Amino acid sequence: MADGSAIEWTDATWNPVTGCTRITAGCDNCYALRFSERFRGVPGHPFENGFDLTLRPERISQPLSWRRSRMIFVNSMSDLFHKQVPRQFIDQVFDTMESANWHVFQVLTKRSSLMRDYLAERYSRSGAPKHIWFGVSVEEAQAKSRIDHLRAAPAGVRFLSIEPLIGSVGTIDLAGIHWVIVGGESGPGARPMAAEWVRDIRRQCGEQNVAFFFKQWGGFRPKSNGRSLDGREWNEMPKLVAA
Template identity: 35%
Template sequence: MAKNSKIEWTTHTFNPWWGCVKMSPACKFCYAESWSKRLGKNVWGINSERRLFGPKHWAEPLAWNRAALVTGERPRVFCASMADVFEDRRDLDGERAKLWELIGETAGLDWLLLTKRPDLACQLTPWGDNWPDNVWIGTTTEDQQWADHRLSSLARIPAKVRFISAEPLLGPVRLGPWSQYIHWVITGGESGPNARPSSPSWFRALLNECMAADIPFHFKQWGDWAPGQGLNLSKARHAAAADGTTMLRIGKKSAGRLLDGEQWNGLPKVDRG
């Protein structure tokens, strides 16, 4: 989970550490927890130590930055897929300080900080009202309750790009008055052995709202469940989504990422002036 990420909306991933504490329903079947346990790393929960890394790991983004300066491209770095950089633990403050320094040394990279704790972002960063141009801040909004809870904090962060990750989408989400503060929307369904099906109407409503507000929209995946209409898979497990759509469990690869026959790969437009 580093160079050349398989996550569609980023170029690379970088983890300053591994481990976290579950915060909300989106965390229930956390892929990062499952992956770390599969590798024998007990890093999840409030009492567990976090997995830290050495100089070689921390040098990787410096190499990406050097390459970016040569090619003229701007890689996007998702930070962190196996943690939350704003987890409120004092034993992580030193690692966070290293991360802020690294971000300052890699102006050729756009750093995407995705958190379930946007209320702590300004408190745990050193930038005050002058966030670096290469830092994007996002928060998870899996349903309306958590969108309402987190978007008020996200809106106050003075970052160049503010985005939401409505993945896994577990209920309808309306941006409403917060749409003026959002520069990008990522959404998708859940994958994994315990994946919960999302309603297609939730994705379509979010897409329509983004189109009306001129917000770039990225549909990452259906996840393990896809709409059953038109699929002749009589042996596939099926379930009714909240909107009544018959959803078939056909696996992430087969489900794909087409929404109404199209790929939605929207990216924010960043003013570099």
């Protein structure tokens, strides 16, 4: 767990699972894979296994020891709904999030149908707690089906991470969505992001009354091109924030 994060839209990260597998074009230049594989084979290093999916049971209770309220990005180095993560382990992660209700947890996945089905079962009688936010990655128009899966989930706060934005997403139905994050790809081989793609998303957020957060333009280095869009930074947050 990292108290403090370079990710502009969160305060801390918590990784009870690390490692993943690439499933879409948005994964092609995965920063987490690139970082993890640097340490493969280094004895005793947390990423000695590189980006192989690894459960970290010793980290399950970490947020409970953090008394000051934080916004916590869950599994910045993995995907909680990867098919190799056992259901019992996911249950333990959720047990911790529910207990540590002074934090806000941000759960992001590309495996949207699996998240939808899990939430539908776990919260069949009531919606998920509002201090646990749920999001899906939407890197291009072909990924928009994930939005429908998210909308069908019994979540209190729903968000989209449109990062890395590698193509126009076209028209987006944002009904039931509370927050949209947009960002360009960074690192070696970063694919360029067109300004008109970003402006089109911002326009649609404004028309549909959804908070818009512009993270970065991307490039070889994450901060190399800044995060100003049309002369200002866009740091809007969801209105449905847990008390």
